[in-house]
Amino acid sequence: MAEPYLVVEHLTKVYERGQVLALKDVSFTVEKGEFLVVIGLSGSGKSTLLRCINRLVEPTSGRIFLGGVEITRLSAREMRKMRRKIGMIFQQFNLIKRATVMTNVLTGRLGYNPTWRTLLGLFPKEDRELALKNLERVGLSDKAYVRADELSGGQQQRVGIARALMQEPELLLADEPVSALDPATSHSVMQYLEQMNREDGVTVLASLHFLSLARRYGTRIIALKEGRLVFDGPPEAIDDAKFKEIYGEEAEQVEVR
């Protein structure tokens, strides 16, 4: 049997300041092409888990393999190279607000270009064409030279998706991509992720707040509670009892249509 695409083994993260334990001995694997959704309450460790995979957060212990490479052992330079293949989108979009949409999208190519070029902002013509193509894909080709902070939330997140597309990623980490958006916009953003997953074969790891969204888009779900993995299985397997275990006794299911 071939090695799974992403392997997380006994991952533990302790934040030094305050000694808060964010992740406790989390292990799971992801096959290529999966749409894995991570659910759990706020503070359950979802964000930390995703950030450990591209090492924006240094794990305290445990190992992570991506395509057979042990990510947790890479040097800073090697990790930067590795990050090119790992796209990421964020809850607060994390765009450069005062720069144009074009500049924002082009930052997805930073890892592919020599530093002297990027510092001068001299991205190659192919990159600019790719940027326009990706903006067209997310329906924002007319906004290329608008300042990022002039866009609506949904549009900003689509710029975030275009930026991730620029990396031509194999893996996409989506940290609560729709938490700051209204329900209708949420679905349009999720559909772009689904499209990336199905058409480009990008493996997606998305953390989501709402179980209904997780069920609708995920091919598999894992759940975290207080830093521990408490569920790993297909979306159908989460019944009422499991739900209460993950979200606590008082929780009610909320639908996002």
Next chain:
Amino acid sequence: MTSEAAAGVRPKARAEGSTLRRRFLSFLLDWMIWGYIAYGVMYLLNAYWWTVPLERYYSTLTLPSWGWPLAVLGTLEMAVWSRNLGRSLGLKAFGYEVWGADGKPPTVGQRVKRALLWHLSVLPLGAGFWSSPERPWHDRLAGTELHVLPSSPAPKRRKALFSQWGIMSLLLIALTIWLGWLIIKIDPRVLIRRWDEGSRIWLEMLHPDFRYFARPDPAFELRNLSFSILDMAVVTLFMALLSTILGAALAFPLSFLGARNVMGFNPAGWLVYFVMRGLFNIFRSIDTMLWAVIFAVWVLWGSPLAGVLALTVHTIAALGKLYSEQVEGIDPGPVEAVAAAGGSRIEVIRYAVIPQVAPSFWAFTLYRWDINVRMSTVIALVGGGGIGDLLFYYKNQGDWPKVGAVVIVIVAIVWAMDYISGRLRERIV
């Protein structure tokens, strides 16, 4: 798991530590206030009471050797009692209030008890505080608590003028004015008595002598300084421009070294950060005038180069500090995004940090430009060169009409530069 055990204990201990620190600083403030009052009282006694000539010509009141410990302990006691009988300035400044454990205001009995028992907590080397920082012994025994507002239920509070801290504030302001008056020896009558001197200078300056506006004053040939007022104005302008540009250009890269979030949280980053911030603070606390003294001796007295160097050094330090504080205040989101896309540290700075700080960097630079323009006009007083050279030369000669001419040119320069930087600021912000 060991980390789990640590998780339970550490954060609480930290919170307690900071509580103790706050309480201590609050107490220290009260103690210092009473120390100041004691000093003021001594000074006033000296000024008004002990001025009667005694047999000995030296008749100031000084503390005897046993007086110092007495003063230290006396002010300490005053601080303790003032903190318990009412809301002292120290309590107010840190948002504290003594409150009954039962949720009611403390009775007078409880307040007195608390003040007395305070000694019990402190005397065994502060054991009462260390053993239970949240509620030390004297609070437990007197049945009181120190509340941090606004977490306590909003009590009916006295108006500032009827509370201890309000009265105390007024008293401190009054005492400071009184002491200042005596120490500075303020005498407004001088202004009237010497009216003739003043009016003469004003009148002469109001008839400015622009004879040497465009051609050099022959008087300076002796000093190898064949410049007209206009020449010196140009020199001064370039001194301000050059020092601002050089200072900002050097402060810009250095400011990232002095920013916590850019340097990362590893020991090497800490060290660079500390050294950088330390240098900024030291160089900034030495005033431009002092830098000018140093460089005037080093380079040449009266050379504009000395002035430019002094202004530049101070500009680097001042802007470096302001810039790095801005860098520390950025939204970390874009930093994360650029790093996640494979950006190196310098690319993170270029794409995530600089766009965020650029507007405030410009604003600070323009603000510094205003300062440098003003400083460059007077830095000649300490050998920094520029138009001030003429100003102080004519002043020493008593040639007030020429001083007037130079002052008018200085005012014109400052006004014009202020106007330009103001307009630029509008464009940027």
